[in-house]
Amino acid sequence: SAVISQKPSRDICQRGTSLTIQCQVDSQVTMMFWYRQQPGQSLTLIATANQGSEATYESGFVIDKFPISRPNLTFSTLTVSNMSPEDSSIYLCSVEGVGTEAFFGQGTRLTVV
Amino acid sequence: GDSVTQMEGPVTLSEEAFLTINCTYTATGYPSLFWYVQYPGEGLQLLLKATKADDKGSNKGFEATYRKETTSFHLEKGSVQVSDSAVYFCALTNSNYQLIWGAGTKLIIKP
Numbered sequence: 001s002a003v004i005s006q007k008p009s010r011d012i013c014q015r016g017t018s019l020t021i022q023c024q025v026d027s028q029v030t031m032m033f034w035y036r037q038q039p040g041q042s043l044t045l046i047a048t049a050n051q052g053s054e055a056t057y058e059s060g061f062v063i064d065k066f067p068i069s070r071p072n073l074t075f076s077t078l079t080v081s082n083m084s085p086e087d088s089s090i091y092l093c094s095v096e097g098v099g100t101e102a103f104f105g106q107g108t109r110l111t112v113v
Numbered sequence: 114g115d116s117v118t119q120m121e122g123p124v125t126l127s128e129e130a131f132l133t134i135n136c137t138y139t140a141t142g143y144p145s146l147f148w149y150v151q152y153p154g155e156g157l158q159l160l161l162k163a164t165k166a167d168d169k170g171s172n173k174g175f176e177a178t179y180r181k182e183t184t185s186f187h188l189e190k191g192s193v194q195v196s197d198s199a200v201y202f203c204a205l206t207n208s209n210y211q212l213i214w215g216a217g218t219k220l221i222i223k224p
Contacts (some may be wrong), residue, residue: 006156033212042202042216043157092156094212101147102204102212106156 002027002095006105013083013112020079021108023093028073034066037090037107046091049076083112115140115207119215122200126193127223134188134218136177136203144205144213146170146179146186151200151217160188160201198222 003026013019023032034046047055047068055068069077080087088111096102120135138144148160148170161170163179163186170177175190186203203215 042214045212096206096210096212101159101162102149102157103159104157 002029002103004093004095004103004105006093006108008108009106010109011111013110015084015112017083018079018081019083019110020077021091021093023076023078023105025074025095029095030073031096032070032076033094033096033102034068034076034078035092035094037092039089043092046078080110083110085112088112115144115205115211115213117203117205117213117215119201119203119218122217122219123221124218125221125223128195129192130222132188132190132193132197132220134201134203134220136186136188136215138184138186138203138205138213140184140205140207140213142208143181144207146177147204147206148175148177148186148188149202149204151202153199157202193220193222195222195224 005024007022032049035043037043045058046061047057049055049068049070051070051073067079090107090109092107093105094102116139118137145164147162149157150160151157161172163170166179166181168179177186177188200217200219202217205213
């Protein structure tokens with residue numbers, strides 16, 4: 001299993017600003033995943049972050065808007081840049097095993113005003 | 114592409130009622146199947162899983178059986194409690210090791 005600490009747990013931000021979300025895992029993992037969960041919706045994968053390489057973004061998500069860092073095997077950050085109210089969501093980091101369950105951070109509830 | 118379809122919510126039940134939340138999937142090969150739960154104000158956590166056909170996952174009184182013939186993984190509980198109120202997500206990992214999510218079903222249990 002893996003324990004994931006994610007922070008901040010929530011924030012209210014002004015439009016046009018940026019927020020960096022941190023994700024710390026208690027064990028070394030190859031891949032970390034960042035999801036967005038918009039109100040009343042399912043999870044949407046933003047990107048996959050591998051240590052030592054550029055993150056791989058899903059369709060509809062770009063690095064300029066959601067830059068990701070992965071400096072080591074236990075840590076990653078996601079930045080939501082130049083925020084607008086449409087970015088109000090819950091952002092989740094996750095680690096997964098092949099064929100096994102996924103482990104999630106507690107999520108960051110972002111409100112953009 | 115691979116997909117997961119689950120019944121729309123919200124599902125509203127009285128305490129001690131029988132619960133079924135339907136989940137069907139489309140995937141090549143032999144995916145692993147999961148139910149995740151998200152309690153109000155909390156993150157996602159695994160509820161149960163099944164990794165091959167006819168496996169039954171169970172936890173906290175919830176059960177789901179991997180039915181390959183009907184490509185289903187329906188979640189059931191014999192007697193729900195108010196504390197079961199949450200959003201439930203059906204998911205699978207496919208042959209490319211991607212995690213595919215259903216839309217989620219909100220469950221409301223009334224005392």
